Amino acid sequence: MPIYEYQCAGCSNQFSLLQSIHTKPGETPCPQCGTTRVERLISRFAAKTYGSGDADPSGGTSCGHGGGCGH
Numbered sequence: 001m002p003i004y005e006y007q008c009a010g011c012s013n014q015f016s017l018l019q020s021i022h023t024k025p026g027e028t029p030c031p032q033c034g035t036t037r038v039e040r041l042i043s044r045f046a047a048k049t050y051g052s053g054d055a056d057p058s059g060g061t062s063c064g065h066g067g068g069c070g071h
Helices: none
Strands: 003-008 014-018 038-040
Touching: none
Parallel strands: none
Antiparallel strands: 003 014, 003 038
């Protein structure tokens, strides 16, 4: 599920929620004041990439033991 950022029209509180992509407008209450008059904000997309020097996603390393990486 994606994380969405909102700003409340009632109290100006900004907050983030982990929500289903199927959540409709008017179904998200502000955690501070309870109103459902919230506006979804434009957020930056973040992704993790793995380069040759980084650990791979499975938890291993990018080089084998006895290779040129010093292990």
